Amino acid sequence: MTDFTDIDVNLSLAQRAWNIRHKALRMGAVQKQGYVGQALGVADVLAVSYFHALNYRPEEPEWEGRDRFLLSIGHYAIALYAALLEAGVLPEYELETYGTDDSRLPMSGMASYTPGMEITGGSLGHGLGIGVGMALGLKRKNSSSFIYNLMSDGELGEGSTWEAAMSAAHHKLDNLICLVDFNDQQADGPSTQMLSSEPADGKFEAFGWYVQRVDGNDLGALVEAFDKARNFDGPQPRAIICDTKMCKGVPFLEEREITHFVRVDEDEWDLALKVLEEGKPS
Template structure:
């Protein structure tokens, strides 16, 4: 599949806007998880602005594809995508983490239009994705369920229980993406609890496994295309990413797993993301 430069450029611009929103949200809330939101941004932008079938003006549309943010702490990235897609006004993003907000610290499917699953306790989203994919099979719906996993989350046993069952039920309508940013809260994944060889583990569990650069839109789109053509088994895309991608001092910095930027850092981040004095 050839992707036009125009499409790639559109997605890059969408992703840039999403990154700006993420920084704004976390700065305004004075808390949140920038690192893992920024590493997942390009993958989510590709899904929300090109790959998935969905209707922001009809969030419960039966034939929509599903997206489960298993790494729920990347909620800012999800909310920014949903707002940009039109599920709710961008203005709402200012209420992130505030009392009475529809935008909880971690995704709440009962409060936020477009959120498909309540997540936040690591390790549970893939099981929910298996349930959604099974339901689609039962209903003979040609929908795809996408589950975004953190790499730290792959420490959880439940992920592998779910991986085993997806394979057993031959869920070719289920696609998992591992945001392989190589850092978890306490430090590098390979120093805290090694998950390598990660691709071999997924293959051993019966999955069709791909490895891509999670910031290269051609590779991201190509992988989703590849997944859609794979029959009889689930696909996992191990997306190599950079934690904090797009903001120099957050890139590869464990410190920004769950910390908000201060005023100076916020200004620096906006500058790096190409935000002018007009705020765009």
């Protein structure tokens, strides 16, 4: 795994998660819009991914021995950019270019633009299928690398997701870890009211996966789940259902009724950053 032993691991992960939230808010402030609710909610998952679990080289994003992190949910790009900036895959100064012409940080993630962005996510429900293909390819190369696929709970309503889940189990892809950001929000309302996938963990288990469900904003629980997923010795793909809170870390945004594309007024960007600053880990 990538070595981040500069400070205590628990403090480091808390700080990394805070930094990811801070960077996402700063990028949102550049364009005065963005899927910041999702970025704030999934920051802990990304911190554990990039600063505990993933094996990669920041200075060499296409290193063959890397673990691949797939962002199936293309509109979460602002969240992944924040993690890539924090990890040193992208230089800090590019944060200010978010969403601008010729930027390497377009508002929806595109692999051809951004180092560290493994796939172009947009039409939802494709990431897990791509992950299955990548995992099969790595198996045939006798690679020890893992595929991590981050997807949304809304994507559990896509038939392609379950075709991929079935094929992953059939091919015994024990090098595939699916991370589901279960924030119960999508464009038209709570995902459990649009087309409920519950019990999501039970469904993955029925498809032959090794499954865990955890509080996706609890760093300790995430570290334990990631370690169990990676080290599980059964010939099965692995899923971690991460129950997260939209807009986590900024209470006045957490309370908004509509958080899929949270509305942040002009004067509230600075306020959000100020409120987040008050909760900065020491």
